[in-house]
Amino acid sequence: MTKLMLSKILENEIVAALLNNRKGCVGLIIVIFFIFMAVTADIISPYNPWEIVGPPYSPPSSSHPLGLNDIGQDILSELIHGSRVSLIVGFSVAFFGTLIGVTVGLISGYYGGIIDDVITRGIDILLALPSLPLIILLAAYLGPSLFNIIFVLSIMGWGGIARIVRAQTLSLRERAFVESCKAIGMSNFQIIFKVILPNIFPIILAETVLRVTGAILSEAGLSFLGLGDPTKKSWGMMLYYANSRFAIFLGRWEWVFAPGFSIALLGTAFCLIGSALDEIANPKIRRER
Amino acid sequence: MKMMILEVKGLKTYYDSRRGCVKAVDDVSFNLKRGEVLGIVGESGCGKTTLGLSILRLIRPPGKILKGDVIYDGKINIMKISKEELRKVRWKEISMIFQGAMNALNPVHKIIDQVVEAIVLHEGIEKSEAVERAAKMLQLTGIPLDRMKSYPFELSGGMKQRVVIAMALACNPKIVIADEPTTALDVVVQKGIIDLLTNLKRKLNLSLLFITHDPSILSVVSDRIMVIYAGKIVEIGETRKIIEKPLHPYTQGLFKSILLPLEQSKELISIPGDPPDLVNPPSGCRFHPRCPYRMELCEVEEPLPRSQRDGIVACHLYG
Amino acid sequence: MKLSEVLVVVKNLKKYFPLKRGFFSRTYVRAVDDISFEIKRGEIFCLAGESGCGKTTTGRLLLRLIKPTSGKIFFEGEDLMKLKGNDLKNFRRKAQIIFQDPFESLNPREKVIDAITKPLEIHKIIKDKNDKIEYAHNLLRSVDLTPTEYFLEKYPHQLSGGQRQRVAIARAISLKPKFIVADEPVSMLDLSIRAGILRLLIDLKEKLKLTYLFITHDLGVAWHIADRIAIMYLGEIVELGSVKEVLSTPLHPYTQLLISSVPNPRNPFTTNIDIEHFAQIEIPSAVNPPSGCKFHNRCPKKVMKCTMERPILKEQAPNHFVSCHMYS
Numbered sequence: 001m002t003k004l005m006l007s008k009i010l011e012n013e014i015v016a017a018l019l020n021n022r023k024g025c026v027g028l029i030i031v032i033f034f035i036f037m038a039v040t041a042d043i044i045s046p047y048n049p050w051e052i053v054g055p056p057y058s059p060p061s062s063s064h065p066l067g068l069n070d071i072g073q074d075i076l077s078e079l080i081h082g083s084r085v086s087l088i089v090g091f092s093v094a095f096f097g098t099l100i101g102v103t104v105g106l107i108s109g110y111y112g113g114i115i116d117d118v119i120t121r122g123i124d125i126l127l128a129l130p131s132l133p134l135i136i137l138l139a140a141y142l143g144p145s146l147f148n149i150i151f152v153l154s155i156m157g158w159g160g161i162a163r164i165v166r167a168q169t170l171s172l173r174e175r176a177f178v179e180s181c182k183a184i185g186m187s188n189f190q191i192i193f194k195v196i197l198p199n200i201f202p203i204i205l206a207e208t209v210l211r212v213t214g215a216i217l218s219e220a221g222l223s224f225l226g227l228g229d230p231t232k233k234s235w236g237m238m239l240y241y242a243n244s245r246f247a248i249f250l251g252r253w254e255w256v257f258a259p260g261f262s263i264a265l266l267g268t269a270f271c272l273i274g275s276a277l278d279e280i281a282n283p284k285i286r287r288e289r
Numbered sequence: 290m291k292m293m294i295l296e297v298k299g300l301k302t303y304y305d306s307r308r309g310c311v312k313a314v315d316d317v318s319f320n321l322k323r324g325e326v327l328g329i330v331g332e333s334g335c336g337k338t339t340l341g342l343s344i345l346r347l348i349r350p351p352g353k354i355l356k357g358d359v360i361y362d363g364k365i366n367i368m369k370i371s372k373e374e375l376r377k378v379r380w381k382e383i384s385m386i387f388q389g390a391m392n393a394l395n396p397v398h399k400i401i402d403q404v405v406e407a408i409v410l411h412e413g414i415e416k417s418e419a420v421e422r423a424a425k426m427l428q429l430t431g432i433p434l435d436r437m438k439s440y441p442f443e444l445s446g447g448m449k450q451r452v453v454i455a456m457a458l459a460c461n462p463k464i465v466i467a468d469e470p471t472t473a474l475d476v477v478v479q480k481g482i483i484d485l486l487t488n489l490k491r492k493l494n495l496s497l498l499f500i501t502h503d504p505s506i507l508s509v510v511s512d513r514i515m516v517i518y519a520g521k522i523v524e525i526g527e528t529r530k531i532i533e534k535p536l537h538p539y540t541q542g543l544f545k546s547i548l549l550p551l552e553q554s555k556e557l558i559s560i561p562g563d564p565p566d567l568v569n570p571p572s573g574c575r576f577h578p579r580c581p582y583r584m585e586l587c588e589v590e591e592p593l594p595r596s597q598r599d600g601i602v603a604c605h606l607y608g
Numbered sequence: 609m610k611l612s613e614v615l616v617v618v619k620n621l622k623k624y625f626p627l628k629r630g631f632f633s634r635t636y637v638r639a640v641d642d643i644s645f646e647i648k649r650g651e652i653f654c655l656a657g658e659s660g661c662g663k664t665t666t667g668r669l670l671l672r673l674i675k676p677t678s679g680k681i682f683f684e685g686e687d688l689m690k691l692k693g694n695d696l697k698n699f700r701r702k703a704q705i706i707f708q709d710p711f712e713s714l715n716p717r718e719k720v721i722d723a724i725t726k727p728l729e730i731h732k733i734i735k736d737k738n739d740k741i742e743y744a745h746n747l748l749r750s751v752d753l754t755p756t757e758y759f760l761e762k763y764p765h766q767l768s769g770g771q772r773q774r775v776a777i778a779r780a781i782s783l784k785p786k787f788i789v790a791d792e793p794v795s796m797l798d799l800s801i802r803a804g805i806l807r808l809l810i811d812l813k814e815k816l817k818l819t820y821l822f823i824t825h826d827l828g829v830a831w832h833i834a835d836r837i838a839i840m841y842l843g844e845i846v847e848l849g850s851v852k853e854v855l856s857t858p859l860h861p862y863t864q865l866l867i868s869s870v871p872n873p874r875n876p877f878t879t880n881i882d883i884e885h886f887a888q889i890e891i892p893s894a895v896n897p898p899s900g901c902k903f904h905n906r907c908p909k910k911v912m913k914c915t916m917e918r919p920i921l922k923e924q925a926p927n928h929f930v931s932c933h934m935y936s
Contacts, residue, residue, distance in 0.1 A: 176712040180776075182673055184727035184783070185700035198717060332798040333769070445891065475658035475825065475891075480869040502799065508873035532873050546799045548806075548828035549872060550855045555832050557810075559803035563768050 014202065017280040024276030030269035034262075038083040049077040049233050057250060066254050069238070070245040078233050079258050085146065085234035086216050086266060093153040093215035098208045101158035105165025106192050110173055120166070126159040135218065139227040146229045153218050161207050168200045202281035210274035213267040220263045235259035293363065294496050295321035295344070295383075295464060300357030302336075302343045305350075309568040313339040313352070315520035318594070319601075321464065326490060326497040328511030328528070330504050330543070334564055336520040337500045338388055341466045344498075345379055362463075380411045384462040388469045391449035394441040400452045401427060401437040407459040423459065429492075430455040431485060447478035451485065458493065466498040471506060483510050505547050508532055513600070516540045519565040519575040526600030536602045538580045574605065582606060612685060615787060615819050616647040616670060621679035623665050627895065637894050639665040641843035642679070644921070647787075652813065652820040654834035654851065656827060658866075660894060661840040663823045667789040670821060671703050672696075683787070701731055704780040708792035710772035714764040721760040724748070724778045731783060747778040750815075751808060770801040774808065781812060789821045794829060806833050827870055831855055839863050842894055842902040845921055849928035859930040861907045901933065909934055 018024040037044070046063075047053050050073065058068040066075035108119040135152055142148040172178055173196070181191050222228055223236025224243065238259040242248075247255040302314040313336040321327050331337045342348055344359050346367060359367040367378060387393070395403055404423035409416065427437050430451040441449055450470060457465055467486065471479040487510060490497055499511055507514050507528065514531045516524045516539065524537040535541045542560040562579035565571060571578050577587040586605050594603040621643050624636035640662040647653045655663040668674045670681060672688050681688040683699060691699055707713035714723055721744045728734045728743055741760075748756040751774040764772055773793060780788055790809065794802040810833065812818060824830050830837055831851060838848040839862065847860040858864045891906075892898055898905050904914040913933050921931040 176707040176709055177715045179673060180705065180707065180713050180779070181726075183671055183700065183703075183705045184779070185697050185730050190730070195715060199715070332800060476827075477658065477865060477869045478891075480871070483871070504799070505871045505873050509871045542800060544873065546803055547873060548802065548826070548832050550827040550831040550867060550870060552828075552831065557803035557807045557832060559807075560800035561804075563770065564798065 014205070014277070014280060018273070018276055021276040021279065023272040024280075027269040027272030027274075027276065030265060031273065034083050034266050034269070035087060037080055038087050041081045041084060045077040045080045047074040047077045049073055049081045057252065059252065060254060066258055067252060069255065070241055075238070075255055075258065078238055079235070079262060081233040082235040082238060082259060083262070083266075085229075085232050085236075086219065086263065089146070089150055089153070089219040090212040090216040090266075090270070092150045093157060093218075094208045094212045096150070096154035097157040097211060097215075098161055098204060100154065101161035102165050102197075102204055104158070105162040106169055106196065108162070109166040109169025110188065110192050110196065112170075112173075116166075119162075123159045123162050126156075127163075129156075131156050132221075135222065136225065136227065139222055144227055144229050146232055149219055149222055149227075149229065153215055157211065157214065161204070161211070164207055165200060165204065168203060169196055172196050172199055202277065206274055206277035206281050208274075209270055209277055212270040213274070216263060216267050216270070235263050292322055293320045294323040294361070295498075296358070296360040296363075297321075297344065298358045298360070300340070300343055300359065301355040302339050302348055302352060302357075303355055304339075304352040306568070311567045312520050312570065313567060314343055317357075317517075317520075317522055319515055319522060319525060321496055321498060322512075323496055324490075324494060325512040326487075326499055326510055328507035328514045329498060329500045329517060330502065330507055330514060331517035332502055332543075332564060334567065335517045336567070337502075337517050338468055340517070341385065341468050341498065341500050344466060345383060345385055346375060347385075376411075380407070380462060381460045382462055383464040383466065384457040384460065386453055386457045386465065386467040386470050389473070390453040391446060391473070394449060394452060396441055399438050399440055400432070400444070403452070404455050404459050407456045411460050423455070426455045426459055427452070429489065430458070431481075445478075446474050447481055450474065450478075450482055454482075454485065454489070458489065458495075461493070462495070464496045464498065466500070468500045469502070470499070472501070472503075479506070486510065504543055505549070516543065519570050520567060521575060522594055522601065522603060523576065524600065524602050524604075525594075526598060526602075530598065530600070536597060536607060537576075537604050538582050538606075539576045542579075542581075574603075613648055614646050615649045615684060616821075617680075617682040618646070618666075618670070619644050619680045619682075621666070621669060621681065622677045623662075623669060623674065624677045635895055638843050638897060639894060640669065640676075641897075643838075643840075643843070643845045645838055645845060645848060647819060647821060649786075649819055650813075650817065651835040652810075652822050652833055654822045654824060654830045654837040655840060656824055656830050656837055656866075657840035658825055658891070660842070660891065662843040662894075663825075663840050664791055666840075667705070667791050667821060667823050671705055671789055672699070673705075697731070701727075701783045702785050703787045703789070704783065704785040706773075706776055706780050706788060706790045706793045708795055710769050710776060710796065711764060713776045714772060716764055718763075719760070720744075720748075720762050720764075720767075720775050723764075723775060724782055727779060727782045733783075743782070747782055750781065750812065751775070751778045753778070768801075769797050770805060773797060773805055777805075777808065777812070781816060781818075784816060785818070787819045787821070789823070791823045792825070793822075795824070795826065802829070809833070827855060827866060839866070842892070842897050844902060844931065845929075846903065846931045847929065848921065849925075853925070853928050859924055859928070859935065860903075860932050861909050861934075862903050865906075901931075 018028065052072040053074055054068050054072050056068060056070050056072045058064060060067040064074050064076065066079065069075055069078065104119060108116045135156055138152045139149060178191060178195060181195050219234065220236035223234050224239045226240055228234055228237045228240065239256065242255045298318045300314055300317045304311040304313055317340060329337050329340065343354050346354065348354050357368060361367055361378065361382060365378060367375065401423050404426060405416065405419045408419040408422055424437060428434065432448060432451055471482050474482060483506065486497065489495065499507065501507060511528050514526060514528050515522060516537065518539050524531065524540045531540060532544065535544055545558040546560065560579050565575055573589045574587045574592050577583045580587065584605060592603045592605045592608060594601045595607060597607055621640055623640040624638050627635045627637060643666065655666055657663050669676050683703065724747050725734060725740045725744050734740045734743060744760055745756045748759055753759045753771060753774050794805050797805060813820060822834055834851045836849065837851045837854050838845045839854065839860065841862050847854055847858065847863045854863060855867060858867055900916045901914040901919050904910045907914065911933065919931045919933050919936065921929045922936060924930045924935050
């Protein structure tokens with residue numbers, strides 16, 4: 001059963017192209033590594049990250065490679081569990097943002113006219129709003145929870161992809177094979193979701209993946225400012241505490257470096273995959289005669 | 290002065306593609322006489338554009354000119370000279386009208402500036418002199434004085450093509466390679482461009498290589514016609530003779546496929562089969578799968594070009 | 609019910625495309641500027657003219673792919689613009705289109721079998737997979753794409769231009785339509801392939817009792833395939849009649865110009881000197897067309913009246929109509 005699924009996945013042309021692309025591969029390996037870390041966090045983590053296992057601010061030792069934080073929790077365990085939040089937020093925000101953005105973009109691009117005008121102006125306004133202050137405001141107002149963070153980042157983040165989808169839809173709409181669908185009697189709904197959408201799917205995929213990075217960084221930023229979810233271990237929260245508890249002053253570089261590096265690495269990995277997908281998407285759009 | 294202004298011998302240009310090696314131009318030899326218009330006709334993918342580009346050594350990877358000599362004016366072998374010397378030949382002795390060039394004009398420059406640029410790039414003369422020459426050239430190609438400061442988007446297709454022609458003639462070359470100069474144009478505009486090229490050829494003493502997929506155009510514009518199929522020459526001959534009595538079966542089929550108005554017979558004749566695959570061309574004579582006269586020999590042995598009737602035919606029927 | 613001889617009736621059809629220029633001024637491209645004609649059942653009616661004359665727009669209007677600015681189109685007696693819901697869907701079954709670019713008209717991600725059976729699926733004619741395969745085989749056979757098994761699973765980019773066009777034709781006839789708009793179906797194909805496609809279209813017309821609106825800029829193609837022809841210039845019909853009459857005895861100066869511009873290998877040395885000079889003048893724009901007769905600034909026979917009054921299409925010889933002041 002899983003063998004069949006695996007072979008189907010590997011046979012998919014996009015996956016095959018991705019595996020052929022060097023930076024795509026590197027990115028994929030890193031992401032899989034972190035996913036593995038997140039999924040098996042409870043098992044591979046040396047300690048329960050919430051448990052106090054020693055004196056606060058203990059420096060690294062053989063049993064605690066990264067030392068202990070300001071309360072006495074094991075930093076390595078925190079780090080391993082933190083991957084969950086980053087990945088969940090990253091994927092969720094990208095997913096919901098894409099969902100909204102693609103729908104809006106498709107409708108705006110396909111129907112044109114006044115619907116398009118109104119929606120485009122709306123997107124322009126959304127993109128012109130200063131996102132960081134607004135995100136901070138909303139997060140502060142709604143309260144610190146993972147759900148709220150995902151909600152806020154999704155709401156603020158769908159504008160860019162809507163624009164891209166709209167542009168692609170506008171150009172596809174004029175092409176003869178879309179016109180022929182109209183001629184044979186397909187409804188607008190069918191044309192939008194069964195003809196146009198599959199044709200722009202590679203670009204959407206590339207954009208979505210690139211947005212994961214942004215989401216991860218945004219979450220980290222919010223948590224660093226203290227607006228994160230205190231009930232979850234996240235890299236941003238680790239940085240928050242490291243910063244507010246003067247980790248560097250105390251010479252505890254690894255407390256800062258570990259989560260910081262993880263954020264950067266995971267973000268970069270998604271960037272690599274997204275960039276590889278972008279390359280794959282483009283030659284596909286370019287016709288092969 | 291030699292009668293042959295251009296001699297092409299054994300030219301081979303191949304492309305590396307994902308499916309394999311595309312033999313776009315496969316051992317092509319022909320001559321261009323001084324002051325003549327040689328029409329090169331063939332269908333899409335037969336290699337005629339590649340041939341035009343190869344003559345000026347404009348082939349970029351994944352394409353490669355493997356071998357061949359292109360001798361200009363009996364003296365210079367374009368394939369063997371240095372880059373420096375090549376620059377002196379390109380545009381100044383031999384220039385080119387590229388396929389679709391009229392849509393590739395720089396949209397943010399006035400047309401006269403673009404002709405000036407062509408002159409200044411190839412001849413290091415003063416800009417004022419270049420402007421004068423450019424204006425003269427544009428006038429020659431039929432662009433009125435009051436349109437010379439226009440931008441390409443303000444011009445119609447026919448006028449844009451005239452600009453392209455002016456650019457090709459800017460440095461007074463002796464040979465012009467015109468690749469599908471009338472393809473995207475309406476029939477009335479097309480006639481205007483054909484007339485223009487014929488007039489210019491006479492006025493400026495040019496020799497023209499006229500590449501097209503439409504044989505009926507060549508009937509009114511060229512002195513001799515060269516027919517290309519799957520990267521190989523199948524026939525060369527005087528226009529009138531080829532139209533009256535084409536020798537090669539492909540040429541016969543091609544000319545019979547032309548649909549003209551006011552014809553007596555409304556018969557619709559086409560050549561059966563599909564265009565050949567240049568990666569794996571048919572064995573022996575490349576046309577044999579579609580040839581109504583094919584013999585056993587044709588599947589096995591490639592026919593060599595042979596002199597026939599003041600021209601050349603590559604067909605076992607005449608071997 | 610008596611089957612009318614006339615399938616399509618077009619009355620005073622206009623299509624103006626707005627150009628967003630000034631805030632207050634509105635300029636339009638007059639793509640189709642008041643044309644009227646009829647298409648008889650079973651005939652091949654040709655719309656011919658150069659680019660920008662409005663023939664492609666007319667084809668789209670007749671299939672209700674775009675909506676007219678004014679005027680009426682009747683299909684089998686019914687007003688096209690008044691069709692809704694199921695009636696509209698029924699119309700789509702009866703009227704189909706074949707495009708110029710054989711690559712563009714096929715979805716690059718669809719296999720041949722899916723492309724040609726999609727109309728049948730949309731209209732719920734196919735019930736299951738076996739139905740689909742059987743229909744697909746039959747359709748490919750009717751367009752001479754054999755062996756059919758070979759072509760079923762192919763993608764458009766794996767086929768030649770002529771083969772793609774045959775697939776597009778198969779898709780168009782899948783719903784057994786009555787009327788097909790063929791928009792320059794052979795213009796982008798190699799010369800040696802064209803005749804084959806035209807022969808196929810004629811064969812299918814006989815077999816399936818079709819009526820065609822055949823759009824082309826190539827008078828040679830029109831001569832060989834059409835029954836009647838309408839010559840269009842800047843959105844208007846300037847001449848209309850049987851193909852034989854219009855092309856062998858053209859009455860309108862523009863038709864004469866068109867015919868004399870066609871390079872003729874069989875007779876390469878005839879030129880009409882009268883026309884030469886006027887062929888040089890550029891085609892005016894469709895945004896600000898000349899007053900009166902739109903052809904007057906290029907016409908060798910122009911008189912004062914031509915700059916002021918627009919001529920009307922009038923019958924000059926039996927079933928041969930011209931729109932020119934010379935004949936009124």
